[in-house]
Amino acid sequence: MITVNINKAKEITHEVRRKARAAEFAPLDVKVTIPSEAVAAEEARAAIREKYNIIQESIDSCTTEEALLSVMQTLKSSQ
Numbered sequence: 001m002i003t004v005n006i007n008k009a010k011e012i013t014h015e016v017r018r019k020a021r022a023a024e025f026a027p028l029d030v031k032v033t034i035p036s037e038a039v040a041a042e043e044a045r046a047a048i049r050e051k052y053n054i055i056q057e058s059i060d061s062c063t064t065e066e067a068l069l070s071v072m073q074t075l076k077s078s079q
Contacts, residue, residue, distance in 0.1 A: 004065045013059050013068050013075075020075050021052045 025048060031041035055071065062068045 006063065006065070006068075009065060009068050010059055010062065013062075013072055014056070016072060016075050017052060017055055017059065020078065021048065024048045 025045060028041045028045050028048075031037040032045065034041075055075065058071050059068065062071065
């Protein structure tokens, strides 16, 4: 029988979350330095932060492998 270390699985899921978040931030990192686009870019960045904070809380509250797999599917579908 294969036993899943839920804490290690959470760490892996968090790493996937961090990479997805960084990919969404990348185009905004330049725009935030352009005065005419800075406000809109920062608002978009705030929305991304909120989205990934909710995902982070979901990961932290997972107690089963199936729940983590569901979060991973959400992350992959948002890319």
